[in-house]
Amino acid sequence: MTVQVKMFAAAKDEIGQTVVAIELPEGATVAQLRQALIDRFPSLGPLLQRAMFAVDRCYADEAARLGPDDEIACIPPVSGG
Amino acid sequence: MVELTRDPIDTGELLTRVASYQAGAVVLFLGTTRQFTGSRRTESLDYECYEEMAVDKLNELEGEARRRWPIVHCVMVHRLGHLQLGEASIAIAVSSPHRQAAFESANWLIDTVKQVVPIWKKENWADGTSQWVHPGAAETPPKPADGHVP
Numbered sequence: 158m159t160v161q162v163k164m165f166a167a168a169k170d171e172i173g174q175t176v177v178a179i180e181l182p183e184g185a186t187v188a189q190l191r192q193a194l195i196d197r198f199p200s201l202g203p204l205l206q207r208a209m210f211a212v213d214r215c216y217a218d219e220a221a222r223l224g225p226d227d228e229i230a231c232i233p234p235v236s237g238g
Numbered sequence: 239m240v241e242l243t244r245d246p247i248d249t250g251e252l253l254t255r256v257a258s259y260q261a262g263a264v265v266l267f268l269g270t271t272r273q274f275t276g277s278r279r280t281e282s283l284d285y286e287c288y289e290e291m292a293v294d295k296l297n298e299l300e301g302e303a304r305r306r307w308p309i310v311h312c313v314m315v316h317r318l319g320h321l322q323l324g325e326a327s328i329a330i331a332v333s334s335p336h337r338q339a340a341f342e343s344a345n346w347l348i349d350t351v352k353q354v355v356p357i358w359k360k361e362n363w364a365d366g367t368s369q370w371v372h373p374g375a376a377e378t379p380p381k382p383a384d385g386h387v388p
Contacts, residue, residue, distance in 0.1 A: 166358035170381075181327055190302035207374060209241055211356070214291040230288055230356070236314060236371035237285065237292075237357025238269050238328050 158183050160190065162167050163230040165167040168208070181223065187212075194231065209235045217226055239312065240296035242289055243317040253332040256311035260332035265340040267348050269328040271321050279326035285320045289354035292316070295355045303332075303347055307339040314347065316357060327359070 162177045169175055187210045195200050195202045209232040210217050216232070223229060239255070241297050249266060256264055265290050300312050310333045330347050334340040359371045368381055 158323060163288065165288055165356070166360070167372060169286075170370070183344070207372065211288070211291055214294050216354075230291065231371075232288070232356050233358070234372040234374050235354070235356055236359040236373060237355045238286070238352035 158225040241315045256331045256333040261310045263337035263340040264333045265344040267330040268326040282362045284360040303343045307343040
């Protein structure tokens with residue numbers, strides 16, 4: 158399946174895209190998505206290791222399974238406030 | 239009540255919004271743009287946001303604060319886009335019957351906003367480089383502000 162991942166901040170700037178399409182096996186987990194992004198963008202490895210992922214606007218843990226229609230975002234360490 | 243804005247924050251208007259005859263205390267917290275971080279001088283800041291989720295999280299935090307403390311009114315406003323020195327990036331105004339709840343809840347809210355809300359700050363340093371702030375991550379190398387990587 159193809160998932161669309163929203164990118165922000167340094168990750169977005171490094172890749173040059175606000176959304177990235179990633180090919181994953183059906184029922185892939187957040188952990189697998191993280192690894193797929195690292196494989197695709199190795200220079201972002203350290204940042205991606207520290208990123209959280211959100212599914213449908215809620216933080217998701219590593220074992221959460223993803224679907225092709227999910228709203229997925231890569232959330233690098235935040236610095237608001 | 240929570241809000242994202244690209245306009246300067248109107249603190250007088252926020253204080254009016256949280257005023258109440260039920261409140262004996264009003265606390266207003268402003269996060270402002272500081273010039274120095276260690277020895278590095280800031281020229282300006284830029285804030286980016288995952289807006290839909292940020293609004294959800296801010297509402298969630300207000301709800302949690304209202305569960306923990308007797309709050310009358312609560313308003314949180316986060317500014318996005320380009321900020322100059324001294325401008326406020328966030329305002330949190332809380333009113334409560336007694337002051338302990340106002341101080342404690344405002345303190346908890348800013349601490350928690352800084353941990354969980356999907357908003358990011360970019361430092362535009364005086365030396366012409368820019369750098370996204372990602373606490374705890376290996377430092378992303380600063381780039382010239384025009385985006386050109388030498």
